[in-house]
Amino acid sequence: MAVFYARPGQVADGYQIGILCAEWNIPFIPGDLNNASTFDFPIRYLAVPGAVGADVLSGNDSSFAEMFVTAARQLEREGVRAITGNCGFMAKYQQAVADKVDVPVLMSSLLQAPMIARMLGAHRKLGVLVANKSSVTDQLLASAGIADPDQIVIEGLDHRAHWNQVILQESGVLDEDRMCAEVVDTARDLLVRNPVIGAFLLECSDLPPYSAAVHAATGLPVFDWSNFIRYIHDAVAPRSYDGLF
Numbered sequence: 001m002a003v004f005y006a007r008p009g010q011v012a013d014g015y016q017i018g019i020l021c022a023e024w025n026i027p028f029i030p031g032d033l034n035n036a037s038t039f040d041f042p043i044r045y046l047a048v049p050g051a052v053g054a055d056v057l058s059g060n061d062s063s064f065a066e067m068f069v070t071a072a073r074q075l076e077r078e079g080v081r082a083i084t085g086n087c088g089f090m091a092k093y094q095q096a097v098a099d100k101v102d103v104p105v106l107m108s109s110l111l112q113a114p115m116i117a118r119m120l121g122a123h124r125k126l127g128v129l130v131a132n133k134s135s136v137t138d139q140l141l142a143s144a145g146i147a148d149p150d151q152i153v154i155e156g157l158d159h160r161a162h163w164n165q166v167i168l169q170e171s172g173v174l175d176e177d178r179m180c181a182e183v184v185d186t187a188r189d190l191l192v193r194n195p196v197i198g199a200f201l202l203e204c205s206d207l208p209p210y211s212a213a214v215h216a217a218t219g220l221p222v223f224d225w226s227n228f229i230r231y232i233h234d235a236v237a238p239r240s241y242d243g244l245f
Contacts, residue, residue, distance in 0.1 A: 017081070022048060023052050080103065127197040
């Protein structure tokens, strides 16, 4: 039998993945990172008071890094084995948080971009759908490890009416069919303009619900944040295999 030890101040245990949560007024539908039913393993959600999601998304968040570091340390003390966030633009905190904890940190789905681009080869490009294109800077991309922006083609969803209303203006009401149509149309349009795209990466934590629809419409591989978290989960909590030999 194993021996277990209590952690000071603990109220629960068994969480492998911790998610640092900025403040949003957005419906979290199944598939969204902030919907616990998206995952088949427990998630420790931790609100970061004062970290306004709209400020993270727009870049008005110069004082947030230490707030996320403090919250990440709390998650580590609680026993999580990997830490992520709930906005792809949190890539700007990647190094600051990773340097202060001893567990893997993936603050943004954009961290996948260099790997995917290498998988595709030089004759292909990675199409990246982002929540707000105007906030994508070279510094943000560099924070995610994207040293060569020419490997990717970025398109924002901020010009889409329902997306803008729900995600950027935070109206609090989401029409799933309408949102899905806007995401798919954006991916299709980007592919028409850039037929060298060989895969899509969905930056935003609100985009995984539409990955299957983008794949069906384009026929291309679609990488998103929820699958990235599953990949990391399998690394920090490996499953055992049963079968016949």
